[in-house]
Amino acid sequence: MDAFTRFTNQTQGRDRLFRATQYTCMLLTYLLEPKAGKEEVVTKLKKLESSVSTGRKWFRLGNVVHAVQATEQSIRATDPVPRLCLTLANLNRVIYFVCDTVLWVKSVGLASGINKDTWRRRAARHYCCFLLLSLVRDVYEISLQMGRVARDRAKREKTSSRDPPAYSVADEETEWLQSFLLLLFRSLKRHPPLLLDTVKNFCDILIPLDQLGIYKSNAGVIGLGGLVSSVAGIITVAYPQMKLRTR
Template identity: 30%
Template sequence: MSSHSDLATQIVKFGAQTNGRDKLFRLLQYGSKLISWYLQTDQGKLDFLEKLKKLETSMSMTRKLLRFGKSLDFILAALKTIHLSDPVLKLTITMSKLAQSVFLIFDHIIFAHNLGIIKADKEKWSRYSSQCWLFSLILNLLRNSYDILSIISNEAKAQENRQRRGQYVNGGIEHSVTSRKPMGRVQILKKCCYENQPVVLDFVKNMSDLVLPLNSLGKIKVSGGIQGSLGLLSSAIGIATVWSPILKLVP
């Protein structure tokens, strides 16, 4: 009974968060895109396909509404990360948050245009929005790569130090045979991935999302199926990090 109560509490907590609802609606949006692509050649599903496209559009508009004003949150977050001691993290995280803020400002303009509040060149602002999103994702991936390389390097050094300590007898220069074999590169990589899941999940999420603005800008051409699949994957990771904050990469 207690487990059911805890689950219900967690669901309520998740639903109360704007970020949680945004990730859930994003999952529905890209899920609709994937199913639409899969059924596009089925003439008997035309009515259902039309409903899916309407659902995808509705989820996109709802997410724009939920994100309204969030650009200020990213600016405030950037003002905090600018004080990070690590220069690489300070640059990549701060610039990424500023790029996300500008991305959302352009997104607000598109949202206001869709509602008929203002008249704007939707194609132009969509292009600017995608460029800012792409820039933010590239910075995120640079940060992820830096984190992963640092983690692997530190683990390799730790393994080397443990091996060296095991080889010396009472601080002397004579060597003894150790019972534990040194870990190989693949083993070290697996260990680092298992012990640093937030970094790995964030890397996968950013890599999945990278295809979406590249496709919007015409840099690559991928099918709706690939867009839907990658959008689903990154959305699922986003939901997991909201559901379990321990999986969220910080700062």
């Protein structure tokens, strides 16, 4: 209970809960809309999704400051690849939150003359760049982990040559693929924060790709991806040790 209280007292924690609720409503709406007799439930789900989405905008108003701080931290990373990827990613994230704030100003009527569609596309474009760069960093970290696991395995096989192989197939191409997937599985299993970050970024990128028309998805896919990403985000907020750290 104490952990839940600490979680809900954080702005990020409340935002993750609201986000999970929003995409759950989207997924349920997609599943229930084709069914007869569910019109009232679908209407309520759509209203709840809209209300939660509006509420989340309030939580994001101060995120520009957090994104600027994250940019400053990423510049100090020792590894040049994460330093470059995260710095560029966080700069795009700053611009995304600026665009998001402009859209909020337009939605509450504080300013006129703002083209909502233009700013929405800008926000989606910078959010997509942020996620792509974050995924590049994830792929780099995965390659490092796979290299460590491969070296550890080679040492074990060298010291104990009598151990049976982990797999045995006749086809060389299948053998390579099986070896790669096994190595990938062991690498992500050894580093859960990297697994969570990769899953979260991969699921999230479906949203801006759909908004920009690059890869169209239906509401069910976006709802499921958003829900999975939100759950991963909830875990990283509730358990800070599960957050992928910058080296």
